[in-house]
Amino acid sequence: MQTYTEQGILDILKEIPDPEIPVISIVDLGVIRKINITNNGVDIDITPTYSGCPAMKQMEDDIISALKQKGIENINLKMVYTPAWTTDWLSTDAKERLRKYGIAPPQESTTDKSFITGKTKEIKCPRCGSLHTEMVSQFGSTACKALYKCKDCLEPFDYFKCI
Ligand SMILES: [Zn+2]
Known part of the structure; x- marks a missing residue:
């Protein structure tokens, strides 16, 4: 039943x-x-x-x-x-909510392996939208995120890593 x-x-x-x-x-x-x-x-x-x-x-x-x-x-x-x-399974709506929450959502494509090759790329600041950001640590508040800092608004933020 x-x-x-x-x-x-x-x-x-x-x-x-x-x-x-x-x-x-x-x-x-x-x-x-x-x-x-x-x-x-x-x-x-x-x-x-x-x-x-x-x-x-x-x-x-x-x-x-x-x-x-x-x-x-x-x-x-x-x-x-x-x-x-993969982070591609995150809904578009979820990515938008991540951004509003102050976490930079994963970039669209999982073919990006910058974390493996060691190269960092431009991650948009979720607060002011600046691309002038830098990675502070591979590990943010959890292992799933990296810690970034915006050079314009000076705010640190988490970036949801792509896999
Ligand atoms: Zn910023």
């Missing part, structure tokens, strides 16, 4: 904020790959963002507790590693 739908589940998940960036939901983040209602409960496929990102465990706990609150039991979370998550 299922009393919920895949869309209904998705709507619940949309209310769950990213543990590290509260302005975007885990659905915006693009980690929810598939929701499948079965006779026994619900199967949810999740693709982790950064491998070893400590936020993943938090996300799993949040998903289970949010669904249980709605009376949904037998939740089967499955980690799916291929295709690998």
